[in-house]
Amino acid sequence: MQNAQLKITHIASGDLWAGAEVQLFTLCDSLKNDFNHHVEVILLNNGELATRLNTIGITVHILDESQLNTLTITQEVIKILKSSNPDVVHTHRFKENIVGGLAAYFAGKIPSLRSCHGHAEYYPSWLKIHKRFLHILENIIGEYLQKKIVAVSQQLSESLEKLFSNKKVVVIENGVNTKAIQPFVKNPLIKPLSNEKINYNIGFVGRLVDVKRVDKFIEFAEHWQKHSTTPCNFLIYGGGPLEKSLKEQAQNTSCSNKIIFHGHTEDIYPAISALDVLVIISDHEGLPMTLLESMAIGTPVLSVAVGGIPHVLDNGKSGTLVENQLAESFTEKLNQLLNNDEDTNQKSLNAQKRITEYFSAKHNAEQFIKLYRSIQVPNE
Numbered sequence: 001m002q003n004a005q006l007k008i009t010h011i012a013s014g015d016l017w018a019g020a021e022v023q024l025f026t027l028c029d030s031l032k033n034d035f036n037h038h039v040e041v042i043l044l045n046n047g048e049l050a051t052r053l054n055t056i057g058i059t060v061h062i063l064d065e066s067q068l069n070t071l072t073i074t075q076e077v078i079k080i081l082k083s084s085n086p087d088v089v090h091t092h093r094f095k096e097n098i099v100g101g102l103a104a105y106f107a108g109k110i111p112s113l114r115s116c117h118g119h120a121e122y123y124p125s126w127l128k129i130h131k132r133f134l135h136i137l138e139n140i141i142g143e144y145l146q147k148k149i150v151a152v153s154q155q156l157s158e159s160l161e162k163l164f165s166n167k168k169v170v171v172i173e174n175g176v177n178t179k180a181i182q183p184f185v186k187n188p189l190i191k192p193l194s195n196e197k198i199n200y201n202i203g204f205v206g207r208l209v210d211v212k213r214v215d216k217f218i219e220f221a222e223h224w225q226k227h228s229t230t231p232c233n234f235l236i237y238g239g240g241p242l243e244k245s246l247k248e249q250a251q252n253t254s255c256s257n258k259i260i261f262h263g264h265t266e267d268i269y270p271a272i273s274a275l276d277v278l279v280i281i282s283d284h285e286g287l288p289m290t291l292l293e294s295m296a297i298g299t300p301v302l303s304v305a306v307g308g309i310p311h312v313l314d315n316g317k318s319g320t321l322v323e324n325q326l327a328e329s330f331t332e333k334l335n336q337l338l339n340n341d342e343d344t345n346q347k348s349l350n351a352q353k354r355i356t357e358y359f360s361a362k363h364n365a366e367q368f369i370k371l372y373r374s375i376q377v378p379n380e
Contacts, residue, residue: 009086011100014043019289020117030365081107101141111375113148118286147375152287153308175364184273186298203275208240223327225255239264295351318351
């Protein structure tokens, strides 16, 4: 029955409040409140994701990985799945793919699938035999125990297709809650450059980890201050393991007073709305939620052309793309962006329309519902 209520159990870490967690929350919210499906979530950490899921009335089971070993967690997940008997189990990230894939199988061969939110950060060498074995095990579970592998972008899908068999990988792009974002939508979208007293706010939003290349953002800030007469502040929203070293790098620049660290910010929409330009300068990306949120709000995007970003930005029609991570290249593109209000505003309007048509939470949930139904075990 195409309209029958589905019972869906998600399994995730929940230790962070970052892009993958935001997307999971957005999906659960839409599945429950837009489509009236029954959603439960198993998390391995009690954090912001658990709090927000509880707020919207979703049952959350916490199996604290700091207190329980992986075998015990797997056994507990099996018990929960046998009790709740979901139609589908949906896993997110490495450890949860292993635990969830095995638990779904041993709980009664419940159909399961996984979402891949981005490229793996690294692949361990054979010198780290235990970790190498776990990566091989994750791939085996994805191939033989899970029904589908969901990639958040076509570029990520092409990488995953090298690991998994034909038609195993499908693309479902992320979505944003446009209703929640609506109060923060900007108009006009960018301040006129003609006002010489304006200080533009150029921002990075994300985890302070290697792949995000915040070091390159700081290099860009210093290059801008040396080569442009337009005053800009460079704002960094996010926390992570590189925070101390990045602050030291910023302190050693000639413009340290212009580089401002705001730390982890859970209510990020007002911050994005206050930015004049959002910068993405990562080594690689799947499909960053920050990109979609900025597009929906109307904050112009200046991004390196990696992963699914060029597709989402319609190859430059809905944002400004940079072909490399060089500070000189970002400075050149930011100059163009700030000096052409009409073109920049039109790109932002295109971006808002593109989000509404293709990247809304509801559209994302609809695609997942179709996928869930396609892997369901038919009633006998």
